Amino acid sequence: xxxxxxxxxxxxxxxxxxxxxxxxxxxxxxxxxxxxxxxxxxxxxxxxxxxxxxxxxxxxxxxxxxxxxxxxxxxxxxxxxxxxxxxxxxxxxxxxxxxxxxxxxxxxxxxxxxxxxxxxxxxxxxxxxxxxxxxxxxx
Amino acid sequence: xxxxxxxxxxxxxxxxxxxxxxxxxxxxxxxxxxxxxxxxxxxxxxxxxxxxxxxxxxxxxxxxxxxxxxxxxxxxxxxxxxxxxxxxxxxxxxxxxxxxxxxxxxxxxxxxxxxxxxxxxxxxxxxxxxxxxxxxxxxxxxxxxxxxxxxxxxxxxxxxxxxxxxxxxxxxxxxxxxxxxxxxxxxxxxxxxxxxxxxxxxxxxxxxxxxxxxxxxxxxxxxxxxxxxxxxxxxxxxxxxxxxxxxxxxxxxxxxxxxxxxxxxxxxxxxxxxxxxxxxxxxxxxxxxxxxxxxxxxxxxxxxxxxxxxxxxxxxxxxxxxxxxxxxxxxxxxxxxxxxxxxxxxxxxxxxxxxxxxxxxxxxxxxxxxxxxxxxxxxxxxxxxxxxxxxxxxxxxxxxxxxxxxxxxxxxxxxxxxxxxxxxxxxxxxxxxxxxxxxxxxxxxxxxxxxxxxxxxxxxxxxxxxxxxxxxxxxxxxxxxxxxxxxxxxxxxxxxxxxxxxxxxxxxxxxxxxxxxxxxxxxxxxxxxxxxxxxxxxxxxxxxxxxxxxxxxxxxxxxxxxxxxxxxxxxx
Numbered sequence: 001x002x003x004x005x006x007x008x009x010x011x012x013x014x015x016x017x018x019x020x021x022x023x024x025x026x027x028x029x030x031x032x033x034x035x036x037x038x039x040x041x042x043x044x045x046x047x048x049x050x051x052x053x054x055x056x057x058x059x060x061x062x063x064x065x066x067x068x069x070x071x072x073x074x075x076x077x078x079x080x081x082x083x084x085x086x087x088x089x090x091x092x093x094x095x096x097x098x099x100x101x102x103x104x105x106x107x108x109x110x111x112x113x114x115x116x117x118x119x120x121x122x123x124x125x126x127x128x129x130x131x132x133x134x135x136x137x138x139x
Numbered sequence: 140x141x142x143x144x145x146x147x148x149x150x151x152x153x154x155x156x157x158x159x160x161x162x163x164x165x166x167x168x169x170x171x172x173x174x175x176x177x178x179x180x181x182x183x184x185x186x187x188x189x190x191x192x193x194x195x196x197x198x199x200x201x202x203x204x205x206x207x208x209x210x211x212x213x214x215x216x217x218x219x220x221x222x223x224x225x226x227x228x229x230x231x232x233x234x235x236x237x238x239x240x241x242x243x244x245x246x247x248x249x250x251x252x253x254x255x256x257x258x259x260x261x262x263x264x265x266x267x268x269x270x271x272x273x274x275x276x277x278x279x280x281x282x283x284x285x286x287x288x289x290x291x292x293x294x295x296x297x298x299x300x301x302x303x304x305x306x307x308x309x310x311x312x313x314x315x316x317x318x319x320x321x322x323x324x325x326x327x328x329x330x331x332x333x334x335x336x337x338x339x340x341x342x343x344x345x346x347x348x349x350x351x352x353x354x355x356x357x358x359x360x361x362x363x364x365x366x367x368x369x370x371x372x373x374x375x376x377x378x379x380x381x382x383x384x385x386x387x388x389x390x391x392x393x394x395x396x397x398x399x400x401x402x403x404x405x406x407x408x409x410x411x412x413x414x415x416x417x418x419x420x421x422x423x424x425x426x427x428x429x430x431x432x433x434x435x436x437x438x439x440x441x442x443x444x445x446x447x448x449x450x451x452x453x454x455x456x457x458x459x460x461x462x463x464x465x466x467x468x469x470x471x472x473x474x475x476x477x478x479x480x481x482x483x484x485x486x487x488x489x490x491x492x493x494x495x496x497x498x499x500x501x502x503x504x505x506x507x508x509x510x511x512x513x514x515x516x517x518x519x520x521x522x523x524x525x526x527x528x529x530x531x532x533x534x535x536x537x538x539x540x541x542x543x544x545x546x547x548x549x550x551x552x553x554x555x556x557x558x559x560x561x562x563x564x565x566x567x568x569x570x571x572x573x574x575x576x577x578x579x580x581x582x583x584x585x586x587x588x589x590x591x592x593x594x595x596x597x598x599x600x601x602x603x604x605x606x607x608x609x610x611x612x613x614x615x616x617x618x619x620x621x622x623x624x625x626x627x628x629x630x631x632x633x634x635x636x637x638x639x640x641x642x643x644x645x646x647x648x649x650x651x652x653x654x655x656x657x658x659x660x661x662x663x664x665x666x667x668x669x670x671x672x673x674x675x676x677x678x679x680x681x682x683x684x685x686x687x688x689x690x691x692x693x694x695x696x697x698x699x700x701x702x703x704x705x706x707x708x709x710x711x
């Protein structure tokens with residue numbers, strides 16, 4: 001039978017296309033996206049939670065949740081993707097809570113970043129490493 | 140045998156009780172040392188092994204990772220079990236002399252035999268096989284004679300690992316563990332029977348709770364199984380929370396349980412702990428299949444858990460390991476050990492506990508006649524098939540160890556020869572019984588090392604670059620500095636190729652000097668190599684079942700002569 005490259009990797013009990021050191025360009029793309037969102041303002045780290053799996057079960061649909069009480073807007077960035085911008089959530093004044101969840105696609109093992117703009121104009125951010133692996137042989 | 144270019148720092152023996160008293164008011168005592176001298180003098184009796192109760196009246200019995208081994212067996216513990224990050228040189232990452240020094244075990248004693256690898260063959264001939272569900276039943280009954288409401292908790296990896304379990308799709312083990320009086324279980328390899336079979340067992344055959352706080356339905360993102368069970372025992376409300384193996388859909392074939400998602404989900408665990416505490420639980424026990432290092436981190440990250448009954452990584456640790464206000468218990472695998480934990484509860488909270496790791500020496504503990512009959516009944520239909528002699532071993536066949544074992548060398552040789560490959564890959568499973576030198580190799584032995592539901596021995600081509608990527612990925616699943624990124628198991632075994640590994644490096648930089656052993660040439664990243672392997676997690680993998688490949692190879696060879704494997708060099 002013919003195997004695709006992905007199947008071959010799966011068959012071999014595990015593989016990843018992981019490039020843990022982000023290429024310079026990707027790093028710059030994230031910095032650019034953050035700067036565009038914050039206007040260069042200082043960014044704190046308290047008051048924002050990003051929930052993501054440590055290891056993705058399927059890199060094509062990785063469940064994430066962001067929660068930043070008092071936020072008017074939250075952006076999610078994935079620097080290891082061809083295009084780092086993933087999603088922007090905007091919360092109106094009547095939103096009961098500033099929390100959102102979705103599923104995102106991750107090309108490779110990378111840090112996922114979430115940055116929130118709070119109602120008082122401050123910014124906070126957090127990040128979480130999500131490993132994208134194809135297999136293992138645990139047992 | 141591995142070559143070591145560096146060595147592990149050995150830490151001095153930690154005096155558990157003192158350390159425990161220094162950090163909190165809890166006590167966590169082990170009654171383990173009190174009979175080691177007796178054991179060394181070979182005057183062990185059944186009652187010495189089972190012992191008497193500690194001051195605590197809430198008694199919990201823990202068995203885990205039995206891998207369907209229902210009769211006494213040989214099982215050699217690892218020679219190489221390396222820790223990374225915070226786990227370097229700490230239990231369970233101690234072997235041989237370091238292990239003996241840490242726990243005050245005499246060289247050559249019964250406990251040395253049970254817990255370490257050195258002189259395994261000679262000590263095995265002295266102290267005999269270990270395990271057997273009929274002996275375990277004797278221990279459980281003895282404890283329950285004294286403490287009738289003792290809880291018996293099973294950490295999972297119960298329904299897989301033998302020919303009868305494979306052919307009955309776990310029905311034999313379900314029946315036996317029900318007869319043993321199990322009160323709750325969690326899971327891992329259970330799911331490799333396929334979701335339909337798991338559902339059939341859980342709904343119709345099991346008769347006790349199947350717990351998994353971290354198993355979710357992927358469609359609705361809702362809990363798929365009960366997270367916990369509340370018991371009232373010895374006048375105490377105790378919550379048992381289950382945690383299945385977090386990386387089932389990655390380390391095992393997701394297509395066998397396509398609608399389930401797992402993961403560590405520590406926030407979920409924290410909320411379940413809050414829920415059971417709010418519901419009046421005075422003692423909270425996590426029945427876990429996370430693996431020891433993951434659980435050590437969970438104990439630090441999730442407050443409110445009194446005891447974690449660890450599993451998955453097959454570690455047997457003779458003392459409780461305390462992290463903050465939580466005690467970790469590690470009860471070994473394959474039925475070699477049963478843990479007894481007596482929890483002392485006062486004023487609605489755990490005051491401390493005593494732990495006894497009971498080694499199941501099959502020549503010392505008498506079989507329970509009822510369980511012996513049941514075990515015999517489950518094995519009878521397969522007896523002729525299992526007992527067929529395929530060849531002979533003139534050295535010890537064993538599997539456990541981070542990089543290689545003689546069983547895996549044999550499997551890799553079988554793949555290279557029978558599948559005409561240049562390189563063989565065999566998964567780093569930690570289950571499977573040992574075969575003593577001079578012993579006949581039976582079909583049962585082969586199934587003990589290979590029986591599972593995705594056994595196809597594939598043959599394909601991979602470039603040198605792909606091979607490197609594969610090995611780096613598996614190494615990172617084992618040696619990532621953060622336990623939450625580890626999947627348990629050992630390094631994928633390789634036949635026909637050697638390499639050097641620095642376990643403390645980052646992914647992509649651990650492996651070097653990959654060499655094709657047949658020519659002595661460096662692996663060429665651009666060349667294609669013929670690779671044979673088994674246990675692919677990929678749906679639709681084709682090839683004969685691995686047990687047929689191994690059986691043919693053993694028959695062709697007649698006598699199998701394991702030789703030291705020097706093809707993996709561990710650096711750093």
